[in-house]
Amino acid sequence: xxxxxxxxxxxxxxxxxxxxxxxxxxxxxxxxxxxxxxxxxxxxxxxxxxxxxxxxxxxxxxxxxxxxxxxxxxxxxxxxxxxxxxxxxxxxxxxxxxxxxxxxxxxxxxxxxxxxxxxxxxxxxxxxxxxxxxxxxxxxxxxxxxxxxxxxxxxxxxxxxxxxxxxxxxxxxxxxxxxxxxxxxxxxxxxxxxxxxxxxxxxxxxxxxxxxxxxxxxxxxxxxxxxxxxxxxxxxxxxxxxxxxxxxxxxxxxxxxxxxxxxxxxxx
Numbered sequence: 001x002x003x004x005x006x007x008x009x010x011x012x013x014x015x016x017x018x019x020x021x022x023x024x025x026x027x028x029x030x031x032x033x034x035x036x037x038x039x040x041x042x043x044x045x046x047x048x049x050x051x052x053x054x055x056x057x058x059x060x061x062x063x064x065x066x067x068x069x070x071x072x073x074x075x076x077x078x079x080x081x082x083x084x085x086x087x088x089x090x091x092x093x094x095x096x097x098x099x100x101x102x103x104x105x106x107x108x109x110x111x112x113x114x115x116x117x118x119x120x121x122x123x124x125x126x127x128x129x130x131x132x133x134x135x136x137x138x139x140x141x142x143x144x145x146x147x148x149x150x151x152x153x154x155x156x157x158x159x160x161x162x163x164x165x166x167x168x169x170x171x172x173x174x175x176x177x178x179x180x181x182x183x184x185x186x187x188x189x190x191x192x193x194x195x196x197x198x199x200x201x202x203x204x205x206x207x208x209x210x211x212x213x214x215x216x217x218x219x220x221x222x223x224x225x226x227x228x229x230x231x232x233x234x235x236x237x238x239x240x241x242x243x244x245x246x247x248x249x250x251x252x253x254x255x256x257x258x259x260x261x262x263x264x265x266x267x268x
Contacts, residue, residue, distance in 0.1 A: 108124050108156045108157070108160070109121070109122060109123050109124050109156060110122040110124070110141070110155060110156045110159040110160070112144055112159055112163075113144075114142060114143075114144050114145070114146055115144060115145050115146060115172075116146045118142070118146075120141060120142050120144070122141035122142075122152055122155050122156055122159070123152060124152050124153050124155075124156040125139075125152055125153075126139045126151055126152050126153050127139060129151070129206065132182070132200045132201070132202070132205035132206055132267075133180065133181050133182030133183075133184075133185060133199070133200060133205040134181070134182065135151060135179065135205075135206065135207045139151055139152055139207070140152060140155075140179065140207060141155040141156075142155075143155060143158070143159075143175060143178055143210075144159065144162060144172055145172065145174070145175045148175050148177065148178030148179070148210070149178055149179050149207070150178045150179050150207045150208065150209075150210065150255075151179070151206065151207030151208060151255070151258065153255070153257075153258065154207060154208050154255035154258055157232045157233050157234065157255065158210065158232070158234060158255070160232050161173075161228065161229060161231075161232040161234055164228065164232075165221075165224070165225070165228075168224060169221060169224075173212060173213075173216045173225075174212060174213030174215060174216045175210055175211065175212060175213065176211045176212065176213055176251070177204060177209075177210060177211035178204070178207075178209075178210050178211075179204060179205075179207040180202065180204040180205055181205070182199055182200065182205065185197070185199050185200075185202055185204065185205055186199045194247075195247060195249070203254050203259055203262075203268075206258065206259075206262060208254055208255045208258040208259055208262075209252060209253065209254045209255070210252075210253055211251045211252055211253075212225075212251045212253065213251075214251070217236075217250050217251050217253075218250070222250070229253065230256075233255060233256045233257050234253050234254070234255060234256065235253065235254065235256055236249075236250060236252065236253050236254075237252070237254050237259075240252045
């Protein structure tokens with residue numbers, strides 16, 4: 001059998017419509033309820049604003065603790081960034097060492113007694129290399145054997161080599177020359193023109209060379225010196241060795257880094 005729709009069936013399916021008076025009363029109640037919600041929201045906002053205003057006035061007058069203070073009383077205040085903190089000054093006892101101080105402490109240094117009983121403390125610092133034959137005293141240090149001296153950085157490394165040599169052979173290396181002024185080089189050139197370099201051309205004038213006694217640069221001691229000297233940046237230069245076409249000077253030794261720096265600067 002098929003499905004049949006009638007007017008009576010459609011009417012029965014629709015919900016019953018409420019009377020007009022009932023609908024009007026419901027709308028009135030809805031409007032009243034909505035108004036109450038709005039009023040409640042406004043009252044809450046007003047109360048909150050008043051409370052904040054009272055807190056602010058209390059903070060200004062100094063009476064009582066404010067809501068903000070209560071909320072932040074146990075808060076952890078972060079430290080300011082390090083870049084904003086005051087820096088230590090040179091006059092402050094706790095101030096960090098300057099870059100110059102750090103550099104000087106990191107450099108090798110030498111402390112030893114000379115053969116005439118003096119104590120030498122050589123920092124190794126060379127504030128000014130000067131000119132050949134005129135190296136400033138501030139850049140020089142005495143060697144262990146008076147009256148010889150050399151540039152401070154050269155003295156520090158040569159002293160380390162000498163300490164090792166002394167531990168091996170029971171006595172320090174013997175010297176016959178160190179730094180020479182222009183006047184001293186000129187005088188030596190007049191006495192031994194075949195050996196002494198022209199004035200202003202010797203590395204003795206830069207405080208970067210020494211001459212050893214024969215017992216130091218020959219035999220077993222000489223072999224030891226040739227094997228160990230380069231470890232401390234000291235060497236007998238190529239031009240001074242036999243078969244190199246120049247004068248044979250096995251006694252003449254130079255501080256290699258200092259000589260290389262002169263060459264790089266066009267001073268050698």
